Amino acid sequence: MSRLVCVSNRISLPRRGATPGGLAVGVLAAMREQGGLWFGWSGETSADTAARTQVAVRDQISFATIDLTQTLYDRYYRGFCNTTLWPLFHYLTDRFRYDHEWHDAYRTVNRQFAERLVPLLEPGDRIWIHDYHLIPLARELRELGVTQPIGFFLHIPFPHLEVLRLLPAYAEVVRDLTHYDLIGFQTEPDELSFRASLAGVYPEGAPAVRSGVFPIGIDVDAVAAEASAAMRTEPVRRMVDGLLGRPLIIGVDRLDYSKGLVERFTAYQLFLERHAELRGRLTYLQIAPLSRSDIQSYSQIRQALEQATGRTNGRFADTDWTPIRYLNRNFPHGTLMGFMRASQVGLVTPLRDGMNLVAKEFVAAQDPADPGALILSSLAGAARELTSAVIVNPYDLRGVAEAIAAAFAMPLAERQQRHAAMIEALRRHDLRGWYTDFLVSLEASRGLLR
Numbered sequence: 263m264s265r266l267v268c269v270s271n272r273i274s275l276p277r278r279g280a281t282p283g284g285l286a287v288g289v290l291a292a293m294r295e296q297g298g299l300w301f302g303w304s305g306e307t308s309a310d311t312a313a314r315t316q317v318a319v320r321d322q323i324s325f326a327t328i329d330l331t332q333t334l335y336d337r338y339y340r341g342f343c344n345t346t347l348w349p350l351f352h353y354l355t356d357r358f359r360y361d362h363e364w365h366d367a368y369r370t371v372n373r374q375f376a377e378r379l380v381p382l383l384e385p386g387d388r389i390w391i392h393d394y395h396l397i398p399l400a401r402e403l404r405e406l407g408v409t410q411p412i413g414f415f416l417h418i419p420f421p422h423l424e425v426l427r428l429l430p431a432y433a434e435v436v437r438d439l440t441h442y443d444l445i446g447f448q449t450e451p452d453e454l455s456f457r458a459s460l461a462g463v464y465p466e467g468a469p470a471v472r473s474g475v476f477p478i479g480i481d482v483d484a485v486a487a488e489a490s491a492a493m494r495t496e497p498v499r500r501m502v503d504g505l506l507g508r509p510l511i512i513g514v515d516r517l518d519y520s521k522g523l524v525e526r527f528t529a530y531q532l533f534l535e536r537h538a539e540l541r542g543r544l545t546y547l548q549i550a551p552l553s554r555s556d557i558q559s560y561s562q563i564r565q566a567l568e569q570a571t572g573r574t575n576g577r578f579a580d581t582d583w584t585p586i587r588y589l590n591r592n593f594p595h596g597t598l599m600g601f602m603r604a605s606q607v608g609l610v611t612p613l614r615d616g617m618n619l620v621a622k623e624f625v626a627a628q629d630p631a632d633p634g635a636l637i638l639s640s641l642a643g644a645a646r647e648l649t650s651a652v653i654v655n656p657y658d659l660r661g662v663a664e665a666i667a668a669a670f671a672m673p674l675a676e677r678q679q680r681h682a683a684m685i686e687a688l689r690r691h692d693l694r695g696w697y698t699d700f701l702v703s704l705e706a707s708r709g710l711l712r
């Protein structure tokens with residue numbers, strides 16, 4: 263079989279105790295099965311990045327990394343990726359900012375990625391590029407003479423053309439995507455938005471571009487096994503003991519404004535106001551490690567959450583009850599799965615999300631004999647598959663407050679029925695299916711299977 267070369271902005275070296283995020287889990291699973299090369303930014307900045315590529319080999323995977331200069335880090339990563347494309351693609355247009363220099367840096371980094379990657383490529387490679395940081399990379403590689411198949415997967419939503427048009431160079435984004443042999447999206451609406459953008463940018467007819475929907479999933483059995491094993495571990499036992507028998511509502515998110523945490527905290531406070539009879543009877547645990555904390559909007563949300571926690575706890579706490587426990591830290595994946603299994607309600611309310619693997623993990627982590635209920639935002643990609651969750655609009659604070667009360671009161675038979683339906687949905691599109699389907703389609707797109 264030909265070698266798989268994955269490229270993503272950041273790579274995640276498997277380290278003891280390290281917790282890779284959503285994208286990294288998917289890429290690692292594909293690479294572990296297929297072997298190959300994973301190329302990306304090291305996460306470090308250094309003054310001289312000229313042609314230095316560090317290569318390490320772990321678990322049959324070669325990892326090649328490059329550093330960025332501080333200026334490129336500021337303009338490309340903090341600027342164009344995190345302050346231009348991220349909010350725009352999540353439809354959060356009030357957070358969208360644009361700067362020509364950021365855009366130039368984005369082009370520069372993509373060119374650098376291409377220049378450093380080319381010498382590492384072999385003739386039979388299949389190249390799989392991940393996410394919005396690297397949209398121009400296929401064009402750059404083609405310009406340097408690369409002829410191998412190149413696929414792209416977008417982990418975040420693809421916005422509607424009328425939103426994309428806020429970006430001055432929106433047409434360039436769409437044109438750059440046409441250089442891929444296959445473009446994968448999380449959901450059908452994302453793919454439809456892309457096709458509509460193609461039609462908008464090429465009124466006289468777009469070049470032929472193959473695209474498809476490949477919803478990312480999880481390894482259902484592995485998560486279930488991890489969750490039940492974690493129940494016997496010290497951190498999970500201590501957490502459960504600290505609840506003093508009270509049911510638990512859990513939220514697990516990167517600290518990012520797209521995850522709707524400020525709205526969620528407000529909805530929880532509203533729930534306590536509207537349901538005095540439930541005060542003191544359940545605890546909300548929110549785990550949200552800091553991410554991108556040097557960007558202003560991220561420090562703002564952090565402050566807002568600390569204030570909201572203080573307000574709610576100040577107003578409702580009792581001598582033996584804390585309404586919100588808010589932890590800004592990382593836990594090993596297994597421990598998180600144990601926390602989820604120990605919870606009666608999972609609260610996943612992003613304002614917009616490509617997929618959201620936490621929702622899927624919450625379902626798989628449950629004890630099928632007594633499963634917890636999932637409250638899920640209609641604006642997460644996962645809501646298209648997990649239709650048996652309690653679906654909410656994350657902006658509808660009263661709706662979320664009432665969903666918490668409903669989930670808390672849900673009878674066992676209904677919880678079991680919804681859980682079984684959701685497990686079935688998870689098995690239909692699991693992690694292995696995600697990368698296998700994508701790679702089969704990529705090969706087919708180049709006629710390699712014909």
Ligand code: ADQ
Pocket residue numbers: 281282283284285287288417418478514515516549550551591592593594595598615616617618619620621623
């Ligand atoms: P993310 O926005 O990072 O991913 P998500 O899909 O929820 O979001 O994945 C997060 C992963 O990190 C999960 O596996 C979760 O268990 C883990 N995680 C979250 N909080 C953690 C914590 N406090 N400690 C340790 N681990 C934690 C992007 C897109 C998503 C898309 C994924 C995959 O934004 O929409 O689902 O890529 O394509």
